[in-house]
Amino acid sequence: MSGQKQPVVGIIGMGDMGRMYAKRLKAGGVDSIYVCDKPESYETLQKEFEGTGIIPLPNGHSVSRLSDFIIYSVEAAALTAVVREYGPSTKIGAVVAGQTSVKAPEKEAFENYLPEDVGITSVHSLHGPTVTTEGQPLIIIHHRGPESNIKMVEDVFRSFKSRYVYLSYEEHDEVTANTQAVTHAAFLSMGTAWKNSSSYPWETARYVSGIEVVKVNITLRIYSAKWHVYAGLALLNPSAKIQIQQYSKSVTELFKLMVENKQKELQDRVWESREKVFGWKKNQDPPSSSSSSTSSSSSSSSENHQIRDPILLSEKILDEFSLGGSSNLNSSSSSSSPSNEGVNVNSSTPNSHLSLLAMVDCWSKLGIRPYEHLTVAGTPVFMLWIGVAEYLFRSTSLLSSAIQAALSDRIHRPDDIEFVVAARGWSECISFGNFDLYQKRFEETSNFFSPRFEEATKLGGRMIKAIQDMQAGKKTNGEPNVQ
Numbered sequence: 001m002s003g004q005k006q007p008v009v010g011i012i013g014m015g016d017m018g019r020m021y022a023k024r025l026k027a028g029g030v031d032s033i034y035v036c037d038k039p040e041s042y043e044t045l046q047k048e049f050e051g052t053g054i055i056p057l058p059n060g061h062s063v064s065r066l067s068d069f070i071i072y073s074v075e076a077a078a079l080t081a082v083v084r085e086y087g088p089s090t091k092i093g094a095v096v097a098g099q100t101s102v103k104a105p106e107k108e109a110f111e112n113y114l115p116e117d118v119g120i121t122s123v124h125s126l127h128g129p130t131v132t133t134e135g136q137p138l139i140i141i142h143h144r145g146p147e148s149n150i151k152m153v154e155d156v157f158r159s160f161k162s163r164y165v166y167l168s169y170e171e172h173d174e175v176t177a178n179t180q181a182v183t184h185a186a187f188l189s190m191g192t193a194w195k196n197s198s199s200y201p202w203e204t205a206r207y208v209s210g211i212e213v214v215k216v217n218i219t220l221r222i223y224s225a226k227w228h229v230y231a232g233l234a235l236l237n238p239s240a241k242i243q244i245q246q247y248s249k250s251v252t253e254l255f256k257l258m259v260e261n262k263q264k265e266l267q268d269r270v271w272e273s274r275e276k277v278f279g280w281k282k283n284q285d286p287p288s289s290s291s292s293s294t295s296s297s298s299s300s301s302s303e304n305h306q307i308r309d310p311i312l313l314s315e316k317i318l319d320e321f322s323l324g325g326s327s328n329l330n331s332s333s334s335s336s337s338p339s340n341e342g343v344n345v346n347s348s349t350p351n352s353h354l355s356l357l358a359m360v361d362c363w364s365k366l367g368i369r370p371y372e373h374l375t376v377a378g379t380p381v382f383m384l385w386i387g388v389a390e391y392l393f394r395s396t397s398l399l400s401s402a403i404q405a406a407l408s409d410r411i412h413r414p415d416d417i418e419f420v421v422a423a424r425g426w427s428e429c430i431s432f433g434n435f436d437l438y439q440k441r442f443e444e445t446s447n448f449f450s451p452r453f454e455e456a457t458k459l460g461g462r463m464i465k466a467i468q469d470m471q472a473g474k475k476t477n478g479e480p481n482v483q
């Protein structure tokens, strides 16, 4: 950012994301950064940032008065009140952004409470605070003001080396409902199902291998994070309820076909969803080489068009990140891996993978094109979730054995029941739009898993990096990309 006159950057909300932004922007060459949190945190911030060149101020009024580019980085549910309070103090001609994960309330608050002479060019980094910014999507939403403001925002974030994605406010919420909100619903449900079975998946004398590793690590990663981030993007996004309801409907309907032993209906439905989402014909394995592009169609396979290379997760790489510990790593590898949501099972028995059958069914029913979304605005979590779905659906033999297990296996049935109940519970909770209920559900499960958070977040970070490097065709040294 050297050479030209730099904009003064202001950050309101010094939580995980605000701090990450302040530190990275400073390291990336932004000269003047003013920050604040709630007034009661002023002194602590002053001590913490002494000598760093990041300047804490008492409140959002001071930050807004002095800064040319102001980023609100507060809880989604608090944003309206915070903008109502500080927005009127915004410097004439400044540009305002929000880091908020859901944009409908942000748009309304900015339109209602920012002075007319203030531009709105918002942002959203599609990753958590501990993941590297490099190569990750950074959504830029230019909503109001001169076009030159876009260049100013791009320049401010240049050092992040993120991939800029340009969307409108509405496009943002639609794409993140399809990617983040519904994906989180699946992982939240897995966690609740495990908790209600009083079972730690890595402790049940079984080999947590292959795609189960992703399920366990990402579930723990989500439950170790702040509940309000997930609550905000699910409860306040107008599109998210529909997606999450469809997911729970897909889970329930597939489960009913399983218990009614309706073999043909279940098979037809699963194979149809495979063709619609991935474009692969029934009984045909796609070519195994990574150069084969994955197709996606929202209506029929004849409309398929090439989207991007498949993810091609390998059991080998995933097994390196098993939370089970080396003592568990001696079973046979698993096209017949252990339970999906399940507990107390023998590693060699195939299971229904109900969470994944339902995910692909949900994408199919809603006409969601996961690979397209991934290309535009995928998060690391979404990439892994597509990766495991692709892994199961790619192989006709794996998918057939999952369908067979869904119909005939009784060992995993209790786990599947827990999963159905959990998915319905999360969907209902989100449809009520009640933050307190969400927090209670989230914290009950997160308390259950908390003893393993430290290990799981490190392992999950390394797993995400290894798979992203694999995707980028880079060789990984196994070091985490977490700071």
Ligand SMILES: NC(=O)C1=CN([C@@H]2O[C@H](COP(=O)(O)OP(=O)(O)OC[C@H]3O[C@@H](n4cnc5c(N)ncnc54)[C@H](OP(=O)(O)O)[C@@H]3O)[C@@H](O)[C@H]2O)C=CC1
Pocket: 012, 013, 014, 015, 016, 017, 018, 036, 037, 038, 039, 060, 073, 074, 075, 076, 078, 082, 099, 100, 101, 102, 124, 125, 126, 127, 128, 129, 226, 228, 229, 232
């Ligand atoms: N964490 C993530 O993975 C990501 C989060 N986001 C979004 O970024 C935003 C921030 O998230 P995150 O940093 O994780 O959350 P945090 O809870 O860590 O940070 C929010 C901060 O804002 C502070 N705050 C609340 N009210 C005010 C106020 N009136 N004035 C100044 N500061 C205030 C909070 O204080 P207090 O704690 O006292 O309430 C807290 O320190 C959210 O909207 C989230 O959706 C976006 C991408 C990723």
Ligand SMILES: O=C(O)C(=O)Cc1ccc(O)cc1
Pocket: 100, 101, 125, 126, 127, 128, 180, 222, 229, 233, 379, 380, 381, 382
């Ligand atoms: O990748 C995910 O889905 C995450 O869970 C991390 C995350 C959370 C909130 C965001 O707004 C962006 C990324």
